[in-house]
Structure formats: C-alpha cells, structure tokens
Amino acid sequence: MQHVRTRSGHVIGDGGIREAGTARPFLHVLADTSDKLSGVCSILEEKFTVAGERLDADSKLSQTPAAIVIRAELRDVDNIAAIKKRAGKLAKARKRIFLLEHTxxxxxxxxxxxxxxxxxxxxxxxxxLLAALTDPADGVSAASGDTLQPDSAVEAAATAVASMFTAVTLCQPLDVNGTKEAGRQIADRITQHGLTEWLMTVRRHHEGTYQHCLLVTGITIDFGLSLGVGRADLERLYSAAMFHDIGKARIPLAILDKPGRLDAAERAQIETHPTAGYEFLKDHDGISREILDAVRHHHEYLDGSGYPDALCGESIGDIVRILTISDIFAALIEHRHYKPTMPRAEAYDVLCGMNGKLEKALVHSFKQVALTR
Ligand SMILES: [Fe+2]
Ligand SMILES: [Fe+2]
Structure with missing residues (x-):
C-alpha cells in the first residue's frame, strides 16, 4: 500500500508514527483510499498529532488515540468488515467520528x-470537523486522550435506535424486544443518575434523529418518574418514546436535517411520519395499541390543530399527552450544529405559551422535569 508522509513529518499508512508525539492530542485516521486519508490528515494536523492507515492495510497502529476519524464508503462490505476487525481498538477511543460519502x-x-x-x-x-474534535464539551483535548471510557449505556441505546431505523429503511422486521430493552436501560440510567446527566451525555455524542429519540425517551421517562407512575406505565412510556418517530426513517435527510424553516412541501412530507410509523409498526408482535396510538398521534393537540387526524380533547390519551410535551421540549433543547442550544427554562416557557394545545395540569407538573431534575 501507499505510504503518506504528513506535513508534520509523520509517516502514515504503514501503521506507525515514526516521530515521538507532542503534547497535542493524538488521533487515528482510517480511510478506504489514499486520497481520502491524506485529505483528512492534512486538516487534522493543524491541531493534532495524527497517524493514519488505509482500511485495507493490516492494522498496525498501536498507541491508543484520543479520537478516531474514519472516512469510508459504508455501502462497501469490505470496508465494514475492516472496521469491524478494528472494533477493539475503536472502543478504546472516546470519540469516533465517521465521515460518510452517502448520508x-x-x-x-x-x-x-x-x-x-x-x-x-x-x-x-x-x-x-475541528470543532467536533476540539469542542471542550466533547472532552477530547480536556481528557488527555484516552482516559475516559466510552459510555456503554448511551452506545447501546443509540445502536438500538440505529437498528430500528435500518429495519424500517430496509423493510425488515423490527427487534421489538431489543428496542424496549434499550428503553429499560435508559430508565435505569435516569433513575440512578438523573435526567440532566442523560441530556448532557446524549447531546455530546449524537446528532439528528438518533439524538432526538434518545432525548425524548429520557425526558418521557423522567416525566413518568416525577408523576409517580408504576412500572407497567413506565414501560408503556419509554416504549412509546423509543418508537415515536420511527416513521422519520422514510423522510429524506435533506428535509430532516435542513437548517432553518421548511417550505410547505417539505412540511407536508415531514407530517407523513406519524402515519408512516404507525403503518410500519401495526403488524409487529409486541407493539401494543397504546404504542401505536402514541406513534400516530404524538403531533395532535387538544385544540384539534395537530396532525395527522386532527384529534381533539378527550380522544387524545394520557400517554400521548405526556409524550407530546416531552417531544416538543426535546426538540427545543436539542443540540444541532447550525443553531445554539435553547436553555431548558426558555424551552419550558415555550410549552407554557402553547395555550389550549397541551394539558395545562401536565405542563405544570412538567416544570420540575424541565427545570430542576
Ligand atoms: Fe414526531
Ligand atoms: Fe419527535
């Protein structure tokens, strides 16, 4: 394979760095072509000590990096196999950034x-890219590289969400029990460490629809705990939250991740997701009537102004009401790279201003979840 000498004088491509590292954080770069490898390395060398190798080379990089950046075509099974072969090494890096050709x-x-x-x-x-690696909230620099272990609870939950979306995209059966189990683990985590820790961890590690699902699930669980619901109801709540936006797997990412306002056609397309999710789930074993109701109706409002069925008042169930409040709050406090994160107090004020749409007593009860828990 071709070796690439980086501008900082390190030889990359044969698995070793030939020069002692500096105090700068040490990163690995993996790529499926030499062009991609040198392209990513040349950016990162501005701020980091970098060693890289091609995915088709034997893995030789030995020093544990603060972060790994992988740029590869993930529709290629050989690349997937090469990354899997390096799974042990990957797990040791606290931050693992994938740069995708096809999103x-x-x-x-x-x-x-x-x-x-x-x-x-x-x-x-x-x-x-540099911000993702140097942002203090991401901790790569601050953690001196490899001292922090990956967060297994968040990884497990994110993987469950990813598998769920893949199943919808590929029209494959869903692992219903696996998804519910991930919800249960989030409930355990929040019971133990509280909501704030969950929100911070998820926002630090994930973006987009996955982040949203993990945040909504955590917030719904904490809302349920604060209301004193029993174990069975808590399971209904986290299951509904895990599945609630599954229909978004049918919406193009260009719309889902569009910065700024959607036009009328894009909005109409996004508003198909509750029905799409309902249609996908309705023939699955283990998906209860309440979960289906929550998936289909989490964008309905008490005043009848929601979608897809313009339900109002009593026809909107309790689980849906709790989920809707948690969903709106999560969407407001999400971390998106194109907008600042809204403070929790400000997001709660938005909920309070939605007169007639949400149940007033529930919004009032949500205050401690939003602000203090
Ligand atoms: Fe939704
Ligand atoms: Fe949502």
Missing amino acids: SHVCISQAYALGATLVLPSTVGRTR
Whole structure:
C-alpha cells in the first residue's frame, strides 16, 4: 500500500508514527483510499498529532488515540468488515467520528452500529470537523486522550435506535424486544443518575434523529418518574418514546436535517411520519395499541390543530399527552450544529405559551422535569 508522509513529518499508512508525539492530542485516521486519508490528515494536523492507515492495510497502529476519524464508503462490505476487525481498538477511543460519502439512513445506521459517536457528511467543512474534535464539551483535548471510557449505556441505546431505523429503511422486521430493552436501560440510567446527566451525555455524542429519540425517551421517562407512575406505565412510556418517530426513517435527510424553516412541501412530507410509523409498526408482535396510538398521534393537540387526524380533547390519551410535551421540549433543547442550544427554562416557557394545545395540569407538573431534575 501507499505510504503518506504528513506535513508534520509523520509517516502514515504503514501503521506507525515514526516521530515521538507532542503534547497535542493524538488521533487515528482510517480511510478506504489514499486520497481520502491524506485529505483528512492534512486538516487534522493543524491541531493534532495524527497517524493514519488505509482500511485495507493490516492494522498496525498501536498507541491508543484520543479520537478516531474514519472516512469510508459504508455501502462497501469490505470496508465494514475492516472496521469491524478494528472494533477493539475503536472502543478504546472516546470519540469516533465517521465521515460518510452517502448520508442515507442505512449508512448512518451502519456507522452507529459500528460504534460511531458522531456521524458527519464527508463534505463537512474543516471548521466543523475541528470543532467536533476540539469542542471542550466533547472532552477530547480536556481528557488527555484516552482516559475516559466510552459510555456503554448511551452506545447501546443509540445502536438500538440505529437498528430500528435500518429495519424500517430496509423493510425488515423490527427487534421489538431489543428496542424496549434499550428503553429499560435508559430508565435505569435516569433513575440512578438523573435526567440532566442523560441530556448532557446524549447531546455530546449524537446528532439528528438518533439524538432526538434518545432525548425524548429520557425526558418521557423522567416525566413518568416525577408523576409517580408504576412500572407497567413506565414501560408503556419509554416504549412509546423509543418508537415515536420511527416513521422519520422514510423522510429524506435533506428535509430532516435542513437548517432553518421548511417550505410547505417539505412540511407536508415531514407530517407523513406519524402515519408512516404507525403503518410500519401495526403488524409487529409486541407493539401494543397504546404504542401505536402514541406513534400516530404524538403531533395532535387538544385544540384539534395537530396532525395527522386532527384529534381533539378527550380522544387524545394520557400517554400521548405526556409524550407530546416531552417531544416538543426535546426538540427545543436539542443540540444541532447550525443553531445554539435553547436553555431548558426558555424551552419550558415555550410549552407554557402553547395555550389550549397541551394539558395545562401536565405542563405544570412538567416544570420540575424541565427545570430542576
Ligand atoms: Fe414526531
Ligand atoms: Fe419527535
């Protein structure tokens, strides 16, 4: 294979760095072609000590890196196999950024299933890539590289969400029990460590629809705990939350991740997701009537102004009411790279201003979840 000498003088491609590293954080770069490898390395060398190798080479990089950046075509099974072969090494890096050529749901799901902590399009700008690696909230620099272990609870939950979306995209049966189990683990985590820790961890590690699902599930669980619901109801709540946006797997990412306002046609397309999710789930064993109701109706409002069925008042069930409040709050406080994160107090004020749409007593009860828990 071709060796590439980086601008900082390190030889990459044969698995070793030939020069002692500096105090700068140490990164690995993996790529499926030499061009991609040298392209990514040349960006990262501005701020990091970098060693890289092609995925088709024998893995020789030995030093544990602070982060791994992988740029590869994930529709190629050989690349997937090569990344899987390096799974042990990947798991030791706290941050694993995948740069994807094709940002389809399948490729994104695949990246998360392979252990990505962040997935970005390969066209991502230099500034964004460096920010993802140097952002203090991401902890790569601050953690001196390899001292922090990957967060297995978040990884497991994210992988369950990724598998769920892949199943819809590929029209394959869903692992209903696996998804519910991931919800149960989130409930355990929040019971033990609280909601704030979950929100911070998820926002630090994930983007887009996966982040949203994980946040909504956590918030719904904490809302249920604060209301004192029993174990069976808590299971209904986290299951509904895990599945609620599954229909988004049918919506193009260009719409889902569009910065700024959607036009009328895009909005109409996004509003098909509750029905799409319902249609996909309705023939699955283990999906209860309440879950189906929540998936189909989590965008309905008490005043009849929601979609897809313009339900109002009493025809909207309790689980749906709790989920809808949690869903709106999660959407407001999400971390998106193109907009600042809204503070929790401000997001709660938005809920309070939605007169007639949400149940007033529930919004009032949600205050402690939103602000203090
Ligand atoms: Fe939704
Ligand atoms: Fe949602």
